[in-house]
Every structure is written in C-alpha cells, then in structure tokens.
Amino acid sequence: MKVIIRMILGLFGVTCSILILFSCGRSGQHKANRVLEEWIGRQVIIPNDLVYTKYGTDTVEYSQAYTDYKILVYVDTVGCTSCQLQLERWLDWVDCLKNKSSYSVSYLFDFYPKNTEELVDLLRFYDFSVPVCIDETDRLNQLNKFPAGGKFHTFLLDRDNKVVLVGSPVNNENIAELYRDILLAPDTVSMMRTDVEISQREVNFPKIVKDSIQYSFPLKNVGNKKLLINAVNVSCGCTSVEYTKQPINPGDSGLVKVFVKKEKEGYFNETITVYCNVSDSPLVLKLYGNAI
Numbered sequence: 001m002k003v004i005i006r007m008i009l010g011l012f013g014v015t016c017s018i019l020i021l022f023s024c025g026r027s028g029q030h031k032a033n034r035v036l037e038e039w040i041g042r043q044v045i046i047p048n049d050l051v052y053t054k055y056g057t058d059t060v061e062y063s064q065a066y067t068d069y070k071i072l073v074y075v076d077t078v079g080c081t082s083c084q085l086q087l088e089r090w091l092d093w094v095d096c097l098k099n100k101s102s103y104s105v106s107y108l109f110d111f112y113p114k115n116t117e118e119l120v121d122l123l124r125f126y127d128f129s130v131p132v133c134i135d136e137t138d139r140l141n142q143l144n145k146f147p148a149g150g151k152f153h154t155f156l157l158d159r160d161n162k163v164v165l166v167g168s169p170v171n172n173e174n175i176a177e178l179y180r181d182i183l184l185a186p187d188t189v190s191m192m193r194t195d196v197e198i199s200q201r202e203v204n205f206p207k208i209v210k211d212s213i214q215y216s217f218p219l220k221n222v223g224n225k226k227l228l229i230n231a232v233n234v235s236c237g238c239t240s241v242e243y244t245k246q247p248i249n250p251g252d253s254g255l256v257k258v259f260v261k262k263e264k265e266g267y268f269n270e271t272i273t274v275y276c277n278v279s280d281s282p283l284v285l286k287l288y289g290n291a292i
Contacts (some may be wrong), residue, residue, distance in 0.1 A: 001273070003024070004021040008014070020046055020281055021141060025227045028211075035121075035147045035148040035152050035166060036166060036266075038147075038157070039147065039152075039163045039166055040163055040164070040165075040166070041162055041163060042139060042162065042163050043160065043161050043162050043163075044072060044144055044155065044157055044161045044162075044163065045140075045143045045144055045161075046072075046140070046161055047139070047140075050110075050133045050135075050139075050140070051133065051138055052132065052133055053133075053134065054129055054131055054132075054135055055120065055124050055128070055129075056116070056119060056120035056123050056124075056132070057120065060131050062131040062190035062275070066104070066159075067103075067104040067105060067106040067159070068103035068104045068105065068158070069103055069104070069105045069106075069156060069157065069158060069159070069164070069180075069182075069183060070105070070106050070108055070156075070157040070161065071105065071106075071107050071108070071109070071154070071155070071156055071167070071169075072107075072108045072110070072154065072155040072156075072157055072287075073090070073107070073108070073110065073153070073154050073159075074110045074112070074140060074141060074146055074153040074154075075109075075110070075111050075150070075153065076114075076138070076141070076150070076153075077111060077112065077113045077114050077115070077119065082122055084150060085111070085119075086168075086171065087122060087123070087124060087126040087128045087171050088126055088163075088246065088247065089171075089228065089247065090109075090128075090170055090206045090216075091126065091127075091128060091130075092129070092170075092226060092228070093169060093170050093176075094107065094130060094246055096192055097183065097184070100182055100184055100216070101183045102183065102184060103183060105183060107130055107131075108133065108244045109130060109131075109132040109133065110132075110135050110140045110141075111132055111133065111134055111135060112135050112136070112138040112140075112141060113134060113136070114134065114153065116134060118136075119134065119163065129135070136164045149221060151167070151168075151171075152167070153168075154166070154167060154169070154180060155182075155275050156182065157189065164182065164260045165178055165179060165182070165204075165248075170228075170230075171230055171274060171275050172230045172231045172233065172275055173228070173230045173275045173276055173281050174275060174281075176192075176230070176277070180192065189278065191222070192225065192277060193225065193277050193279050194221055194222075194223030194224065194225040194226065194227050194250070194277060194278060195217075195222045195223035195278060195279075196219050196220065196221060196222065196223070196276065196278050196283070197220040197222045198217060198218070198219055198220075198226060198283065199218065200217070201283070201284065201285050201286065202285070202286040202287075202288070203215050203286070203287050203288075204288055205287070205288070205289030205290070206288055206289055206290060206291050207289070207290055207292050208290070208291060208292065209291070210262040210263075210264070210265055210291035210292065211261070211262075211292060213259070213260035213261075213262065213268070213289075213291065214257065214258060214259045214260065215257075215258050215287055216255050216256070216257045216258075217255065217256045217257075217258070217272075217285050218253045218254070218255055219244075219248070219253060219254045219255070219256065219274070219276075219283075220251075220252075220253040221248045221249065221250050221251065221252055221253070221254075222250075222251075223250060223278075224250050225250070225277070226247040226248060226249060227247070227248040227250075227254065227277065227278070228247055228248075228276055228277050229243050229244055229245070229248075229254055229256070229274060229275075229276045230275045230276055230277070231255060231274075231275045232272060232273065232274050232275070233272070233273040234258075234270065234271070234272055234273075235270055235271040235272070235273075235277070236260075236270055237273075238260060238261050238262060238263075238270075239260050239270045239272070240258075240259045240261075241256060241257060241258050241259070241260075241272060242255075242256075242257045243255065243257065244256075256274055256285065258270070258272055258285075258287055261285060262291040264291075265290075265292055266290065267289070267290055267291075268288060268289060268290075268291055269286070269287075269288040270286065270287045270288065271284060271285070271286055272285040272286070272287070273285075
C-alpha cells in the first residue's frame with residue numbers, strides 16, 4: 001500500500017496546482033501534500049442507513065456495497081449552490097463513464113444544503129436522476145471530518161471504501177485523466193476527448209490604452225464529443241478571465257474572455273493556460289503589446 005500511495009502522491013505532485021485551482025503557493029502546495037498523505041488509503045465511513053432520493057423527494061433503494069469503485073462527492077453548498085454542485089457536468093461524466101468502465105462504479109452524492117428547497121429545485125431543473133443523499137445534519141462529514149475546502153471533497157474509493165484519489169474529475173481535465181486511467185479500459189480513454197479549433201492563439205496589441213485591454217478567444221468544438229473547459233490559469237495577478245463553463249456541443253463555440261488591468265504604461269505579455277478535454281491540453285494563449 002505504501003508503494004501505491006507514493007506513486008499516487010507523485011502523480012498529484014505534478015498536479016498540485018490543479019487540485020487547488022492554481023492558487024498553489026508554497027503554503028497551498030504544503031496543504032495539498034498534507035491532505036493527500038492523510039487521505040490516500042484512508043477508509044471512509046459510510047453508514048448503511050443513509051437515505052437516498054431522486055430529485056430530493058422520491059426515496060429509492062440504492063446499494064453501493066458490491067461495486068469495485070465508488071465516487072464520493074460531498075458538497076456543503078456554501079456560497080453559490082449551482083456553482084458548487086456542477087450537476088450538468090456530473091451528468092455528462094456519469095453518462096460518459098457508463099458502459100465504458102472496466103469496473104463497476106457507483107456514486108454517492110452527499111449534499112449538506114444551506115437551502116433544501118433551492119437544492120431540490122436545481123436537481124429537478126437539471127433532471128439529475130442519480131440518487132442523492134440530502135444530509136441535513138451533515139452526518140457524513142461529522143463522521144469522517146473531510147478536509148477543509150471544496151477542492152478536496154471528491155474521492156475515488158475502492159471496494160473497501162479506501163481512498164484511491166482525491167479531487168474532482170469534472171473540474172479539471174488532468175484530474176479526470178487520473179480517474180480514467182484507473183476506471184477505463186485503455187482504448188476508451190481517447191474516446192472521451194474532442195478537438196478544438198482556435199483561429200488565433202496569440203494576439204498583439206502594438207498600442208492599447210492600459211485600462212481597456214481585453215480580448216475574447218473563441219474555442220470551436222470541431223470534434224464529436226462535448227468540449228469541457230475545466231479550468232483556466234493566468235500568468236499574472238493583473239489578469240482575470242471569464243470562460244464558458246457549460247459543456248460545448250460539437251459544432252458550437254465557447255469563449256475565454258481575458259481582462260488585463262495595467263496600472264503603468266509599457267510592455268505586457270500575458271499567458272493564459274486552458275485545461276480542457278482535448279489531446280493537446282493544456283492550450284496556451286497569449287496577449288502581448290504596449291499599454292499607453
């Protein structure tokens with residue numbers, strides 16, 4: 001087991017910045033390593049009497065006891081509930097994995113809602129038919145003391161409920177690849193990818209007013225699978241981005257909109273790194289020029 005843990009820690013060492021959404025300074029990297037060391041191989045306590053429902057109202061029988069793997073998703077819905085849940089992306093993930101995994105895989109969505117009525121409305125709006133546990137007493141978290149921070153609240157568990165991976169496969173393509181490496185037959189991994197067309201990856205502004213530097217990069221899905229922009233990294237704190245967070249159908253386009261705020265005149269050179277489900281991910285985009 002120690003050899004396996006070291007191997008996985010090595011994988012996550014490469015993707016530390018992914019796990020903490022690229023805010024990974026030394027303290028963040030230390031926290032990520034500490035979480036992994038504590039949780040990889042740890043057994044999660046899952047009570048047998050949890051109540052599962054569809055759409056938050058219809059109680060269903062739902063047993064996970066005999067599956068090879070479980071994906072545990074704990075959400076406390078603090079802040080933007082819809083952003084935290086990522087229901088549409090999870091439906092795409094479940095659908096993509098169905099009938100393609102080399103193993104039996106079940107899901108445990110444990111939601112500790114701040115507003116149960118809002119949660120139920122979202123489950124119905126997205127037609128989220130996967131059974132969920134609406135855990136109004138936060139029982140699962142109280143039993144296991146999950147790490148602080150939503151980035152560490154998704155776990156791949158083995159048959160004995162021991163943690164194999166930490167991190168969400170719907171929020172970052174690199175983490176998704178780790179899940180696929182374990183769960184999918186090798187020839188199916190490539191089936192999850194699509195192709196993207198970007199007309200211009202580097203944009204030069206010879207002269208631009210320093211308070212108005214912005215540009216939208218269109219990403220056209222030219223493959224036959226949905227395009228998912230999972231995360232975007234920027235090279236400087238003066239740069240911010242907005243990007244399409246919904247799955248992009250084949251033939252459609254999404255946007256990565258970049259804003260650069262320069263306090264001083266002079267040369268600038270910003271790199272934007274886009275993580276998505278294409279073979280050459282991450283995609284590197286550039287904005288550079290002279291601010292006046």
